[in-house]
Amino acid sequence: MELNNVKLAILDIDGVVIKGRTPIPEAVEGIKILKEKGINVVYLTNNSTRPRKRLAELLGDIGVDISISDIFTSSYLTALYLDREADKDVRIFIVGEEGIVFELEEFGFKNLFWSNYEPPIDYVIVGMDRNFNFQKLTYAQQAIFSGARFIATNIDPTFPTENGIIPGGGSIVKAVETASKKQPVVIGKPEIVGLKLILTQFDIRDPEEVILIGDRIETDLIAGKRLGCKTGIVFSGITSKEELEDLEVSWKPDLCGENLLDLLGGDDYEDRI
Numbered sequence: 001m002e003l004n005n006v007k008l009a010i011l012d013i014d015g016v017v018i019k020g021r022t023p024i025p026e027a028v029e030g031i032k033i034l035k036e037k038g039i040n041v042v043y044l045t046n047n048s049t050r051p052r053k054r055l056a057e058l059l060g061d062i063g064v065d066i067s068i069s070d071i072f073t074s075s076y077l078t079a080l081y082l083d084r085e086a087d088k089d090v091r092i093f094i095v096g097e098e099g100i101v102f103e104l105e106e107f108g109f110k111n112l113f114w115s116n117y118e119p120p121i122d123y124v125i126v127g128m129d130r131n132f133n134f135q136k137l138t139y140a141q142q143a144i145f146s147g148a149r150f151i152a153t154n155i156d157p158t159f160p161t162e163n164g165i166i167p168g169g170g171s172i173v174k175a176v177e178t179a180s181k182k183q184p185v186v187i188g189k190p191e192i193v194g195l196k197l198i199l200t201q202f203d204i205r206d207p208e209e210v211i212l213i214g215d216r217i218e219t220d221l222i223a224g225k226r227l228g229c230k231t232g233i234v235f236s237g238i239t240s241k242e243e244l245e246d247l248e249v250s251w252k253p254d255l256c257g258e259n260l261l262d263l264l265g266g267d268d269y270e271d272r273i
Helices: 025-036 052-061 074-085 098-106 134-145 169-180 193-201 217-227 241-245 260-265
Strands: 008-011 040-045 071-073 092-095 123-126 149-152 158-161 164-167 210-214 230-234 255-257
Touching: 008 025, 008 193, 025 040, 025 260, 040 052, 040 193, 052 071, 071 074, 071 193, 074 098, 074 149, 074 193, 092 098, 092 134, 123 134, 123 169, 134 169, 149 169, 158 169, 193 217, 210 217, 217 230, 230 260, 255 260
Parallel strands: 008 040, 008 210, 040 071, 092 123, 123 149, 210 230, 230 255
Antiparallel strands: 158 164
């Protein structure tokens, strides 16, 4: 597939560019190739744990030319969503890490309950939380039972690290969903709220001028198909070749590769599998 008409590449981060804090070297080279072709590159990640500033520093340290405005995390998008929906004095209980807290504070939300629980609560926001426990689950459940709105930064069931795959934010979301018997509003992929915001920022009206490249079928690929843009899947994160083979033709990605560099240098999907 030719990328001549592509103006914007939207890359997932975890599993595509890095694993944990470890860079995927071929991805850095692939990003350079995209920029040499005159394609704008931005990053859309479901990972809610890191503030955008920290991600920009991390990617900069591994050789990626990047600014904070190039990064769209699920925590940032959640804060943007609340900024448009809620007053700044709403009371928010957070099951998550500093990425969510930082972005909400940046938007001016002040009544944030992260390490403590003080009802009444207006919103429960759930994301990746490596200190998740039964007490937090109970607090989230009770707040939702009392009328708080339930928002999930993402529903990724697993998370790729340099040491292997661990439970993701979606596993925690599912626990809260089960306990509260309430389905959340989901901000991250496979929902396309963030994708539409990015296209607006770059004044792109035709999704065919965009390629979304990720490592997950259930989030990255589905989000790209819903938006109507070109899609790519790499095998440096979660998804394997075998999993792609089982997909119906209409759901197969346009491109695939062992990593970003391989994807950009390869043939169309049907010639790779």
